Amino acid sequence: MSNHSPRRHKHLPESFKDAISGFVFAFLQERNLHIQMFAAVVVIVFSLMIHVSLVELMIVFILIGGVISLELVNTAIERLVDLVTQEEHPMAKAAKDTAAAAVWWFSLISAIIYLFIVLDSLI
Numbered sequence: 166m167s168n169h170s171p172r173r174h175k176h177l178p179e180s181f182k183d184a185i186s187g188f189v190f191a192f193l194q195e196r197n198l199h200i201q202m203f204a205a206v207v208v209i210v211f212s213l214m215i216h217v218s219l220v221e222l223m224i225v226f227i228l229i230g231g232v233i234s235l236e237l238v239n240t241a242i243e244r245l246v247d248l249v250t251q252e253e254h255p256m257a258k259a260a261k262d263t264a265a266a267a268v269w270w271f272s273l274i275s276a277i278i279y280l281f282i283v284l285d286s287l288i
């Protein structure tokens with residue numbers, strides 16, 4: 166078969182099944198994802214308790230979705246690097262550390278935005 170032949174597109178339910186299986190894999194393997202999911206529940210409950218506005222609640226959901234999505238991409242990059250090499254390599258380190266930095270940056274910015282949302286609701 167030629168490399169240029171069109172790929173068969175999966176049916177939507179198959180794609181969902183694969184995505185859910187990827188999430189379950191990451192959830193079972195990644196402690197960070199447990200912490201992030203727990204933090205997400207705490208943040209949502211707290212936001213409802215202090216009666217943040219609907220728009221602020223939507224922003225909270227976007228931030229949570231961003232952090233969790235980036236953690237999943239980080240997990241994918243870690244596994245891909247491990248598949249390519251189990252040896253110590255500066256490029257493997259660079260790839261993993263950069264992916265981790267993406268999660269770190271988004272989490273930091275999310276925490277700052279959430280602080281403003283809380284202050285706005287409480288003051």
Ligand SMILES: Nc1ncnc2c1ncn2[C@@H]1O[C@H](COP(=O)(O)OP(=O)(O)OP(=O)(O)O)[C@@H](O)[C@H]1O
Pocket residue numbers: 195197239243250251252253254255257258261262265
């Ligand atoms: N093949 C490698 N070569 C060089 N350094 C590596 C390699 N694999 C991992 N490292 C270094 O060790 C760190 C931890 O890698 P590991 O694969 O254990 O991720 P992890 O501890 O599961 O990370 P996270 O906490 O983000 O899930 C990496 O961020 C990187 O600095």
